[in-house]
Amino acid sequence: MIKSILATCLGLLLFQACSSPEKQEEQSDKKVLFVIVDGIPDDVIDSVATPNLDKIIAEGGLMRATMGGEKDGYSQTPTISAVGYNSVLTGVWANKHNVWGNGIKDPNYHYPTIFKVFKEQFPEKTIGIFSTWLDNRTKLAGAGLTQTGNLTFDYHYDGMELDTVAYPHDEERIFIFNIDEAVSKNAAQTIQEHAPDLSWMYLEFTDDMSHKFGNSPQFVDAVEKSDVQLGRVWDAIQEREAKFNEDWLIVITTDHGRQDSGYGHGGQSERERSVWIATNSDQLNAHFAERGQTVDIFPSIANFLGLEISKEKAMELDGVPFIGAVDASQLRAVKKENTIELTWKPLSQENQGKVWVSTTNNFKTGGTDAYEAVGEVDLKSGSFTFSTEGMKSDFYKVVLETPSGYLNYWILEETE
Ligand SMILES: [Zn+2]
Secondary structure: OHHHHHHHHHHHHHHOOOOOHHHHHHOOOEEEEEEEEOOOOHHHHHHOOOHHHHHHHHHOEEEEEEOOOOOOOOOOOOOOHHHHHHHHHHOOOHHHHOOOOOOOOOOOOOOOOHHHHHHHHOOOOOEEEEEOOOHHHHHHOOOOOHHHOOOOOOEEEOOHHHOOOOOOOOOOOHHHHHHHHHHHHHHHHHHHHHOOOEEEEEEOHHHHHHHHHOOOHHHHHHHHHHHHHHHHHHHHHHHHHHHOOOEEEEEEEOOOOOOOOOOOOOOOOHHHHEEEEEEOOOOEOHHHHOOEEHHHHHHHHHHHHOOOOOHHHHOOOOOOOOEOOOOEEEEEEEEEOOEEEEEEEEOOOOOEEEEEEEOOOHHHHOOOOOOEEEEEEEHHHOEEEEEOOOOOOOEEEEEEEEOOEEEEEEEEOOOO
């Protein structure tokens, strides 16, 4: 699908028709809703009855995934809620987005959220957020902040956890369930009536029950309740597709797994890192059959929406798309004396790749990095080695360019 559009675009390029705004208007019926249901490890998704999620998976699929970056590596990311949400929103791990805990002390907005990238390209299109936690909009997405260019949500329904009159805080945390109910109903209604082009629904009750009761009937019940809430928005999406010429993508994930006991999370145990991604997409690629990562959601949504991500931003994204074209995954780089050895997994029949390296990290502060091309590679070979002589540095950003995008990996050498 994407390939044929690309071919048409190349053919039309001479007539400047492909990239004209009018043309994009005609294709503007693509809509995305992504959902984060808090703290559900992938074994729980397997064992608990989730009929609505199953309906969505039947149209697309379920991907096993990891939250947490490279374990013991430079991108290791705590399995903490806000850290997990922001990894989905920005498509990068905590070493870049700089959210390390629920306090959200100093997010690095130079790594833009999917909302920011979308609004930059399509200012006339609408974004929405339906959330049981206000900070998702005001701190992570950075709505109304100068750092995000005063990003504004066209539709938002959140902050109810601060309304102790309508939602008195009870010990059993039933008020959080009640807020999830209100959030999912508002999301469904907003989709039915306004169909925001890109929106996010966040539900919390599952995490609260697991913190309180661990692996328990109460947690199972909470997961089942969240599936009913998911069913509301899925029904709304199907109603839109039946009535209007709209093509909806839904992606559902969770922000982290849990310790074996079910109670806590935050560390790097296998169950804390084991998550899942469900979608209705019928454009799933070879990466979807691999173990994914929650940072894969950003480039997948971008591919679906036809977002044009600048080269310098695309070179920073830590995810690999599971929707649309993909050529490689699992890039790793190791420095051995005066060489850097790259390995990756080829996922297509494409041959031509290119390796870039930068020893600066100016992107982090809003600047531009000076990448040097170090070689052309045969993508199908899955490996490449280059010399670092003349590059005196203890920091290397290595990028593998493929016909469909970029993979990056950092090397940070210990300094004495
Ligand atoms: Zn969480």
